[in-house]
Amino acid sequence: MNTIETTKSIDVSGIGNAMVDILSHEPDRLITDLGLKKGAMKLVELDEANAIFEKMGTTMMQSGGSGANTIAGVASFGGKCAYMGLVADDDFGNIFF
Secondary structure: OOOOOOOEEEEEEEOOOOOOEOOOOOOHHHHEEEHOOOOOOOOOOOHHOOOOOOOOOEEEEEEOOOHHHHHHHHHHOOOOOOOOOOOOOOOOHHHOO
């Protein structure tokens, strides 16, 4: 008799804010001039983000957010994972995937 598995096993599931991390190597002086704290995260509105981008050098953008990062870490160790987060139909939403 053949048995068909009808459910899939998930080790860890996550729900979180689908965020995009923007990484850049900048001199300490620029960070101070922008009123930012080195090594910290800051959520900003569009106008502030644009002002910061104008002064930054080369950037790298990647999926982020604590929930997504946790799921990525578990998956990297072979865990079966699921993640739910909302993304917009824009450049950042496309970067997240």
